[in-house]
Amino acid sequence: MITAAIIVAAGRGTRVGGRIPKQWRSLRGRAVAAWALDAFINSPHVSRIVLVLHPDDMGLAPGYEGHENVTVVPGGDSRVKSVRAGLESLSGTGVTHVLIHDVARPLVDQAMIGRVCSALHSAKGAAPALAVSDALWSSIDGHVAGATDRTNLYRAQTPQGFEFDAILAAHKNHTGNAADDVEIARAAGITVEIVAGDERNLKITTEGDFARAEHLMGAAMDVRVGNGFDVHRFGPGDHVTLCGVQVPHDKTLMGHSDADVGMHALTDAIYGAIADGDIGQHFPPSDPQWKGADSMLFLEHAMARAAERGYALSNGDVTLICETPKIGPHAKQMAATLARILGVE
Numbered sequence: 001m002i003t004a005a006i007i008v009a010a011g012r013g014t015r016v017g018g019r020i021p022k023q024w025r026s027l028r029g030r031a032v033a034a035w036a037l038d039a040f041i042n043s044p045h046v047s048r049i050v051l052v053l054h055p056d057d058m059g060l061a062p063g064y065e066g067h068e069n070v071t072v073v074p075g076g077d078s079r080v081k082s083v084r085a086g087l088e089s090l091s092g093t094g095v096t097h098v099l100i101h102d103v104a105r106p107l108v109d110q111a112m113i114g115r116v117c118s119a120l121h122s123a124k125g126a127a128p129a130l131a132v133s134d135a136l137w138s139s140i141d142g143h144v145a146g147a148t149d150r151t152n153l154y155r156a157q158t159p160q161g162f163e164f165d166a167i168l169a170a171h172k173n174h175t176g177n178a179a180d181d182v183e184i185a186r187a188a189g190i191t192v193e194i195v196a197g198d199e200r201n202l203k204i205t206t207e208g209d210f211a212r213a214e215h216l217m218g219a220a221m222d223v224r225v226g227n228g229f230d231v232h233r234f235g236p237g238d239h240v241t242l243c244g245v246q247v248p249h250d251k252t253l254m255g256h257s258d259a260d261v262g263m264h265a266l267t268d269a270i271y272g273a274i275a276d277g278d279i280g281q282h283f284p285p286s287d288p289q290w291k292g293a294d295s296m297l298f299l300e301h302a303m304a305r306a307a308e309r310g311y312a313l314s315n316g317d318v319t320l321i322c323e324t325p326k327i328g329p330h331a332k333q334m335a336a337t338l339a340r341i342l343g344v345e
Contacts, residue, residue: 002047003117004095005040005159006086009033009103010054010075022204023103024060028217032204034345035106041069041343042307043110045117046099050086067340080178084171091168098167100181101159104204107213108159110310115195116161125162125185125192129154130199156180157197166190224311226273228265242320242327243334244296244341249325256285260295262318266338267295269316270302274309299341313342 009023023033033051040046052075053060073089075082083100090098097120101108112128119126132155136148160181167181170188178184182192200216202209237252243262253259268278279298283290306313316338320327327334339345 001097001117001121002095003045003097003099003120003161004048004050004090004093004164005043005046005099005101006050006052006083006090007033007036007040007101007103008052008075008079008082008086009036010052010057010082011079011104012054021054021057024057025210027106027204027210028214030345032106033103036101036103036108037070038312038343039106039108039110039113040099040101041067042303042312043113044304044308045113048090048093048095050089052082052086067343078177080171080174080176080184083181087164087168087171090164095164097161098164099159099161100167102203105158105201106204107200107202107216109198109200110307112157112195112198112201113159116159119193119195120161120163123191123193124166125160125182125190126195127160127182127192128157128197128201129194130157130197131155154194155197156182157201157203160185160192162190222311224273226269226271228268228270228272228278230261230264230268232259232261240325241295242330243318244337245330245334247325247327247330257283257290257293257298258295262320262334263295263299263338266316266318267298267302270299270306270313274306274311276302276305296341299338303342313344315344316342 012021024031027035037049037051040049047069049070051070051072053072055074058072058074071089073085075085087098099113099116116126116128132150132153136150137144138146138148162181162185167185167190170184170190173188174184185192202212204210204213232253232255234251235254238248238250239246240249240251240253241258241260244260253261264279271278282301283298303313318338
């Protein structure tokens with residue numbers, strides 16, 4: 001089972017108002033789109049991601065465009081066309097299943113992604129939903145005109161998951177618009193299983209939803225901070241590797257792996273934040289398979305362990321203590337390299 005996620009972010013969000021589309025507005029200091037993307041980047045169930053943007057917005061996600069598992073494609077003038085563009089970009093890649101998610105749901109969590117993916121082991125389609133619990137009225141001219149039976153009624157959410165070939169064929173055969181991908185799937189005869197939704201997985205539609213989302217994020221936030229420290233001696237060589245960047249020098253750093261002290265310290269800080277030991281426990285220096293290893297493997301492992309526990313990295317800070325080589329000329333490249341591996345801006 002190889003699963004991809006399509007994040008639909010090509011809309012203009014006119015109902016919410018404001019100068020810029022809602023997916024680029026700030027939510028707790030980060031773009032709405034960044035929260036949604038990180039949820040899928042950090043999911044152990046998702047192998048690759050397609051971010052579908054409005055043609056005018058291409059280039060607005062440079063940090064994610066550089067991520068090896070993220071592809072950015074232009075969308076169409078409707079949600080249906082944008083999803084189809086995302087699906088067609090995955091054709092021939094070996095993907096067997098796909099999750100389709102609205103970027104305006106930035107609070108989607110690992111548990112929900114996992115529930116949809118688990119259902120797809122036995123179902124051709126699966127989608128989260130919440131049973132309607134409030135009374136439903138119809139109205140005429142702003143007055144209550146009648147009541148509607150809420151039995152077996154659900155509020156649909158995303159991500160909606162499907163067998164890839166089936167939903168691609170359904171989209172190719174669909175004409176006109178649709179409320180969501182479940183509608184398109186059902187029109188093609190695909191049975192869709194309902195999985196448990198989550199009240200936190202709200203869709204930002206109006207200005208008030210930004211405040212609701214921030215309140216929910218604050219109420220559930222479990223902030224962890226970790227510290228890491230590493231030191232290696234110098235030895236004969238012509239460069240040192242620091243934060244994933246090879247810096248020319250008249251010596252090198254000695255170690256069992258590539259001796260990248262910056263990346264080692266950051267990796268240990270992440271392990272520490274989630275109370276998961278250190279590099280030595282996960283990658284023992286006595287094991288010959290790690291001799292000369294790229295420290296990126298260690299950092300990616302720490303990030304995966306954090307994601308498995310439901311955590312997303314907000315930021316990292318690395319201090320390199322040395323008189324030579326000079327760090328300044330390489331600092332931006334180091335930051336960009338670490339940001340790409342960590343999946344942050």
